[in-house]
Amino acid sequence: MIASRIVGTGRAVPPRVLTNDDLAKMVDTSDQWIAERTGIRQRHILDPSLAASDLAAEAAREACRKAGVDPARVDCIIVGTVTGDCPFPSTAAFVQKKLGAAHGGCAFDLSAACAGFLYGLSIADAFIRAGQYRLVAVIGVEVLSRIVDWTDRSTCVLFGDGAGAVLLAADDSGRRGVLSTHLYADGRLTDILWQPAGGSREPISPEGIAAKRHLVQMNGREVYKHAVKNMVAASRTALEANNLSGGDVTWVIAHQANLRILEGVSERIGIPMSRFFTNVDRYGNTSSASVPTALDEAIEQGKVKEGDLLVFTALGGGLAWASAAVRW
Ligand code: ACO
Secondary structure, three states: OEEEEEEEEEEEEOOOEHHHHHHHHHOOOOOOHHHHHHHOOOOEEEEOOOOHHHHHHHHHHHHHHHHHHHHHOOOEEEEEEOOOOOOOOHHHHHHHHHHHHOOEEEEEOOOHHHHHHHHHHHHHHHHOOOOOOOEEEEEEEHHHOOOOOOOOOHHOOOOOOEEEEEEEEEEEOOOOOEEEEEEEEOOHHHEEEOOOOOOOOOOOOOOHHHHHOOOOEEEHHHHHHHHHHHHHHHHHHHHHHHHOOOHHHHHHEEOOOOOOHHHHHHHHHHHOOEEEEOOOOHHEEEEEHHHHHHHHHHHOOOOOOOOEEEEEEEEOOOOOOEEEEEEE
């Protein structure tokens, strides 16, 4: 049976670093508060001259290079983002051009906030198993610094910019690849984490801008509660669907929202933190970019070996959440 397998990974992180101490000069906060509540020490911020597609193309290029695949052979590009280059065309279309991927291949964006990469992975997996596309780049990219309220200490300390990418190809070994994906959403909770203005519902207006409706708004406590509960449930489903248990898992690569959320997931699912890969301290919450960025770093650090079982999970605005099990 044909499965889809991750044959290359890449990440792109802007060079400019914003530390907690830098933030303490901008809003009433401290390194201690941010580190204790979130585990974040610093985040990266994209240069104003660049856009999401620049980061995304760089990450995808890296994934192709590591896979030894000419980008011109990539026939499908899926970009999960809520901070794309512009409302339309898709960021994926810009990426196709910048990457030098196959013209006439398919390229589209999807909106599932922090779960965007895993939603994309699920779609790519289905495309490959159906034989519809052969080489699919799945990218999570965010330039959250452009939609964060830099005067709101309860949100601006959390987020960072970055991109992560994987290249998926068909694998008929019967041993390796994506074992399962599960996607979820709860549309009753749209308003606990959102950017209210800027779409057809509430077009940008001077009044909207004055009320900061074009910037991220979040009920942090509510998000926290749902993040732990739903990432635990989705991870359990990933294991049960494959007749596996927590003891079989080599690495949980969960959305890097904050360390306390990851610790809550670890405790409730009964998989120790030593098997959670984390890099939230250096990147902050990069939304859809966080899972592929963490995967790329884990591989770079030699932590992922052939045959390992990886569980991915993420939750974000929507609410949308997801999990995947992958035999490496
Ligand atoms: N520095 C100092 N004080 C702050 C800061 C800050 N950056 N932010 C908030 N505070 C203050 C508040 O004003 C409040 O003060 P008060 O008691 O005088 O009113 C106090 O700290 C406690 O605020 P809470 O919001 O109750 O703090 P909490 O312990 O809930 O932590 C946090 C806030 C870190 C946002 C937490 O709710 C959280 O992690 N939520 C998850 C949100 C998240 O990760 N969102 C990302 C997008 S969704 C996702 O990726 C899963």
